[in-house]
Amino acid sequence: MAAQVVVVGSCMTDLVSLTTRLPRAGETVLGHKFFIGFGGKGANQCVQSARLGANTSLICKVGKDSFGNDYVENLKKNGISTAFVDQTTDAATGTASIIVNSEGQNVIVIVPGANLLLNSEDLKRASDVICKAKVLVCQLEITPAVSLEALKMARASGVKTLFNPAPALADLDPQFYIYSDIFCCNETEAEILTGIPVGNLEDAEKVGRMLLERGCKLVIVTLGAEGCMMISVEEPIPKHVPAGKVRAVDTTGAGDSFVGALAFYLAYYPKLSMEEMIRKSNCIASVSVQASGTQSSYPYRKDLPQDLF
Ligand SMILES: Nc1ncnc2c1ncn2[C@@H]1O[C@H](COP(=O)(O)OP(=O)(O)OP(=O)(O)O)[C@@H](O)[C@H]1O
Numbered sequence: 252m253a254a255q256v257v258v259v260g261s262c263m264t265d266l267v268s269l270t271t272r273l274p275r276a277g278e279t280v281l282g283h284k285f286f287i288g289f290g291g292k293g294a295n296q297c298v299q300s301a302r303l304g305a306n307t308s309l310i311c312k313v314g315k316d317s318f319g320n321d322y323v324e325n326l327k328k329n330g331i332s333t334a335f336v337d338q339t340t341d342a343a344t345g346t347a348s349i350i351v352n353s354e355g356q357n358v359i360v361i362v363p364g365a366n367l368l369l370n371s372e373d374l375k376r377a378s379d380v381i382c383k384a385k386v387l388v389c390q391l392e393i394t395p396a397v398s399l400e401a402l403k404m405a406r407a408s409g410v411k412t413l414f415n416p417a418p419a420l421a422d423l424d425p426q427f428y429i430y431s432d433i434f435c436c437n438e439t440e441a442e443i444l445t446g447i448p449v450g451n452l453e454d455a456e457k458v459g460r461m462l463l464e465r466g467c468k469l470v471i472v473t474l475g476a477e478g479c480m481m482i483s484v485e486e487p488i489p490k491h492v493p494a495g496k497v498r499a500v501d502t503t504g505a506g507d508s509f510v511g512a513l514a515f516y517l518a519y520y521p522k523l524s525m526e527e528m529i530r531k532s533n534c535i536a537s538v539s540v541q542a543s544g545t546q547s548s549y550p551y552r553k554d555l556p557q558d559l560f
């Protein structure tokens with residue numbers, strides 16, 4: 252079965268230590284808990300899509316090391332095709348070393364490692380899968396030029412492109428706007444890209460109009476508990492799509508849950524209106540904020556209200 256949702260993006264192993272306080276330079280502190288999590292925006296989005304029932308393939312690079320081996324296992328457990336997951340000896344699997352103190356403050360070191368070695372050759376090897384997809388999803392945790400090339404390959408084959416400009420780059424190549432059918436950013440990314448601080452719906456609408464002018468066909472700005480703002484060339488009057496009220500315990504990874512869910516609806520329910528797809532994706536992301544962690548908080552189709560399908 253060909254993958255309907257193809258993600259070109261990152262895998263990161265999260266190494267999380269919990270301590271009472273953060274160490275100062277040169278200091279050693281004793282932590283009380285350690286755990287390893289699977290993260291990276293590309294993999295997160297792919298996992299959420301797969302858990303909703305999408306046939307998925309992730310195009311990425313990890314190290315030929317124990318973290319890389321474990322990551323491949325994790326993708327397989329989620330039913331994701333790993334045919335284009337490459338393991339390299341030239342760099343380590345991407346890691347995020349995270350220390351969290353009892354006030355919830357953190358310090359984080361990200362080493363992208365193998366993610367930055369994903370290249371044009373890897374895309375060419377996967378071109379058949381990219382060109383036969385319904386939806387291609389990209390972010391910016393790999394070399395941006397590689398993401399852009401993947402978007403161009405998809406566009407040339409009439410594959411819908413969903414681009415999440417995260418983490419944001421102030422000097423984003425303007426071609427990204429043109430090659431994104433759907434450009435989906437959060438408030439921080441919106442501000443870095445446009446210089447407009449987003450504190451409310453009106454600000455998000457201004458961002459949306461500016462990004463349409465830059466060449467996007469459809470812009471979504473996610474607004475946390477407020478849901479999303481959408482605006483498109485076809486429907487230039489901005490719409491607010493609210494999220495349901497829930498008790499949030501940990502919003503980490505909500506943006507990736509939203510993007511993964513949206514990719515699923517674009518691929519499998521193309522006749523739904525965009526507003527309805529966003530409403531359903533809000534529902535799924537709002538489930539993820541009610542559990543801790545990133546992928547560990549992403550819901551499976553069997554545990555969701557069946558009217559979402
Ligand atoms: N408190 C909340 N209640 C309900 N839904 C939420 C809440 N926070 C986030 N969501 C859902 O998740 C989506 C994405 O959230 P947000 O805009 O915070 O993304 P983000 O900043 O990229 O997230 P993160 O960086 O924490 O992964 C929202 O559009 C909404 O659907």
Ligand SMILES: [K+]
Pocket residue numbers: 501502503504505539540541542543544545548
């Ligand atoms: K979460």
